[in-house]
Amino acid sequence: MKTLTLVFTGLALALSGMSHSAEIDKSHIKRLGPVSSNSALALSKGPNADVLRANLVAKLSQQDSLNIFGDKYAWSEATSSPDKSGWLAYQVPVATQRFTQGTLTIKGLDNPQVYLNGQLVKSASEVPLNLANGDYQILVLADGQQANTEFSLDWQGKRDIDTLDFSAQTRQRVSAEQLYDAKTISSLTLSPNGKYLLQSTTEYQPAKGDTAIQVTELRQVSDNSVLYRWQDARPSSAVWSSNSKQLAFVANKQIQLLNIADLSIDIAVDNIENIADLHWYGDSLILSWTKPFKADDKATSKRYQAIEDRWSYWRNNSQLYQLDLDSGVLRQLTDGPLSTYLLDSHQDNNSLLVTRSPVDYAEPAHSLSQLIELDVSNLKETLIGEYRTFGGALYADNGMYIMAGANFMDGLGKQDKSIEVNDYDGQLYWRDSKGKVSPLSKNFNPAINNIMKVGDEDLLVAVTEGDYSPIYYFDKGRKSFTKIDTGVDMINSVSVANDGAKPTLVFAGTSATVPQKAYKMTLKSSRKQLLFDSQAQSYANTRLGKIEDFDFTNKHGHNIDGRVYLPVDFDANKKYPALVYYYGGTSPVGRHFTGRWPFNLWAAQGYVVYVLQPNGATGYGQGFSGRHVNAWGEYSADDIIEGTQAFLKAHHFVDPKRVGNMGASYGGFMTMYLATQTDIFAASMSHAGISNLSSYWGHGWWGYGYSGVASRGSFPWNNRELYVEHSPLYNADKITTPLLLIHGDADTNVPVGESHYMYTALKLLGKEVELVEFKDQDHHINSRQARFDWWNTTIAWFDLKLKGEPQWWNSLYPDSAYDEAKQ
Structure with a gap:
């Protein structure tokens, strides 16, 4: 694929200011400056001129005026000629209703630099433009005005159909760049006491191309203030201690502990790779340590061991370890040819809930999941069951929750035994302390996607409900599902704090025509505290x-x-x-x-x-x-x-x-x-x-x-x-x-x-x-x-x-x- 001219979308054309081949009316053009190079920057001089211009353009595109070293400069109509020397900036709005091609010609300016929606197109007096259906802002920077040539901007369309509208618009249609680049929340992790929030965001900038700007912040929920910030070495697999005093995470080939009281960091383990899925277990940590499979570089063939061998990661082996935080000693908990994955822990019972997937094609869907209970004290394993449609499990008081398809355990979750069911339609089950399994969502139409514990036995349930993705509260005692009034259509990320009588949750989500927002609320109230608003940050002038x-x-x-x-x-x-x-x-x-x-x-x-x-x-x-x-x-x-x-x-x-x-x-x-x-x-x-x-x-x-x-x-x-x-x-x-x-x-x-x-x-x-x-x-x-x-x-x-x-x-x-x- 070749690289295309950047495409933006915008407002509908007005009738005034339309041009196929003509000088652009100066009433549509605004000017800032001249700005003396003695009191500011020289736009075309020095090794960092490109960076200086790019920074200036970003500011000019966002503000009606600039204070430059004590002097204020504002945008004004370009109908009169400048009365002094210095660099200048001109801007003109442009709208199209179809793909449009042509050439912008700049007269009367020294060294003009043409920017389209803040991105440099070309440094020249004649600049070809390819514009898709949309709204744009053309900005021209120049070292100064030419003495003997009057300033003008001319548009020459390639064809009669290549017309532009230069009428100013207060709000623009949404653009591809906005939709891809705008800052969004990628994850939220709330402390158990509900006072602190670990928030990760992602955004893009044209100058950085495919490299995302990713930031993780520790925030105080009460006033949404930032207490700590990571960018270059961001934390992964971050988990809170049960008392909310420490945050454990992986960064820089280390397992680190952030102490909330003084924001100091302790190194629990150094120089360790391929660690993930940290999980607090009392005063220790359970973690997954993966040994990547290394193929023989000299081998000219590969003998498949199973159908799954087409997956590049399948021969990696992941096992569980326990880290003693006082001594820094690691203890291996599981071993064997099959990878082991942690689902949950129950410290009072000295047990972990884990899963493995042996190769087994005997029945649809031609995979098998083992649900196993591991005794941490003696490493004895007890096989709870082998299932074809297993999706996950969590401990609760006197039993455990299980997610699986409707065909789980010979169709235990089927509403109607006579119909075919889709096992991607997730269901929820309860397994009591005696091993009896009963369906909980058989008559609940939304599909179960994920579950989080609230207190000792209730759940927060993320579901697919039609074309919405809401969250429900499941009351185990009443065996009832209650939808939570989040005010958004699609929940992207959610975290719940279990400490206290009023569980708190934070969530981020979008609606069909509303950009991402994040809120804090309690389960007992529909009142919300706004924590993040992409609409205000990135779409304020978007229609x-x-x-x-x-x-x-x-x-x-x-x-x-x-x-x-x-x-x-x-x-x-x-x-x-x-x-x-x-x-x-x-x-x-x-x-x-x-x-x-x-x-x-x-x-x-x-x-x-x-x-x-x-x-x-x-x-x-x-x-x-x-x-x-x-x-x-x-x-x-x-x-x-x-x-x-x-x-x-x-x-x-x-x-x-x-x-x-x-x-x-x-x-x-x-x-x-x-x-x-x-x-x-x-x-x-x-x-x-x-x-x-x-x-x-x-x-x-x-x-x-x-x-x-x-x-x-x-x-x-x-x-x-x-x-x-x-x-x-x-x-x-x-x-x-x-x-x-x-x-x-x-x-x-x-x-x-x-x-x-x-x-x-x-x-x-x-x-x-x-x-x-x-x-x-x-x-x-x-x-x-x-x-x-x-x-x-x-x-x-x-x-x-x-x-x-x-x-x-x-x-x-x-x-x-x-x-x-x-x-």
Whole structure:
């Protein structure tokens, strides 16, 4: 992939200030300065001039005025000529409604430097610009005004369509850079007494590229003040002592202890690597120590020991150790060829709850988990059970909680023995002190994702509930689930303090059109203390489109959940193109504000976006999620087609001839499968999709295991109809929809060959297909510039096919050269 011009989105164009080829009216341009180089910096001199300019631009972009060494300079209209010498800054707002190309010409300035939304484009008097649909701020720095040439900024569009609007806007549409770069909370860890919070954040800056700025802070919850800060050597596996007096963590190949009283740090163990998962056990620590497998560098072959050997980490061996903090002595607790992982501890009983996974393919999902109790005093192990759908366990008074699928222990968690269930739909169980296991969530439709203890026996439960991810309080005595009023749609991180009669929790989360916020609250009250607000920090001047719920009842009588994102400056009298997005696999598409699929960005670029949750998704009850099993598109495709038809009927402002669809992974499979079933879509995009069920089952990293749930009991030799007829590859001749295939060339989950199979088939069939590979990218396109390139490629494809605008696509991939004259 080539590097693209940075893309921002913005407000709708106003009629005034429009230009294809003309001098920009100076009433749209603001000037700051001249600033004497004697009292400030010389912009083009010295070894650090680039850094000085970049820092200055960051300040100029954020402030209406600057105090520079005691002198105040403010932005003003550039209608008059400067009356003294010194460096100058000019800024002009720019808005587009489509991909726009042209040249900005600067006259009358010495050594002009052109910045687009704070990033240097070029140092020249003529600067080419490629602008996607959006809002921008152009800023020009110059050493001074030329004596005999009047200042002007001129725009020359490449084509008649390449017009710009220079009218100032107070709020802008959301941009790709905002969605990726904005600071967000990545983890929260609350002390047991609820007084202190360990908070980690991540953000990006253009100058640092793919290198994230990651910071961890120890905060005092009462006033949200920072007590301690890490950046270069951040703590990992951080855990609080039960009395909240110490924080243990791993950093710099050490196990360190931060003493809260005086913020001093003690080194418990030095020069130790591959340590993780610290866990307090009285006055000692339990930890996981991994011995990485080292392959023979001279070996020319590898003999597989199991299917799991395709996983690069599978031969690593992790075992548990106990660290005596007084002496610094480490004691090994477990050993053997299988890695051991800690789930929980019960110090009063001298026991640890651990798990191992022996190789066992005998039954679906072709994996096995052992649940083991380890006596710390004598290292005796007791096998509690071996399970196929095990998800985790925690001790509680007189027993333990277990998370597992509905098929756990011969279907103990099934609501209805006659239906097929999806074991990715997590359930909660109780195992008492005598070993009797009973279901707790059989009639609770949300899927259980994670549990945290509150007090000695109650739980905080993170769930998937439709397209929301809320948290519930589980009262064991009453066996009741109560939703906690967090005020956000999707909980990203949560931590609970158990000390006292009123348990405290902190959490971070987003809503569909609200950026991340973090709060503190007690379980007994809905009052919240705001701890973090990404909206105020990164989106204060950002305008978003509205969102509406849109559900419909399918032909089987099932309610199909959905939501619709409307463009910014939505006009119901217009006809808009639309994008339909789904996963179609075992998880719903959550109401995240941002992520790999930027629905708000697509809406900002002029699309109506319809997101729906077809049959097979968890969080809607066992019957609903069970339709994922042995279906591979059978129910989901019908729901997507029927849902799109209902969506078009209910939304007159959407052009039914300009509707595109897309999905990734299983959703990429759904996109290809849909193309064999319908021509309702004008263009499609499949990212990392599965075209051949047999090849994914046998070659994908998790193919056989995932298929052990999604195709439970079915194999290529006993269900040829499923593996062949439901594979898009074997029905490629039925495809008429133009199809874009996107894939990372280092994808281990869904190997890139899955897109190559379909590309080859459609090319030989003479169908319209494009294949774009992303170099060194795995299943998810995660790195910063690659993410922008991926987003740009996706929307450029739909601009080409749904808006009749090939210019952006042709600029990205000029060899494709779609005919602009026909658009």
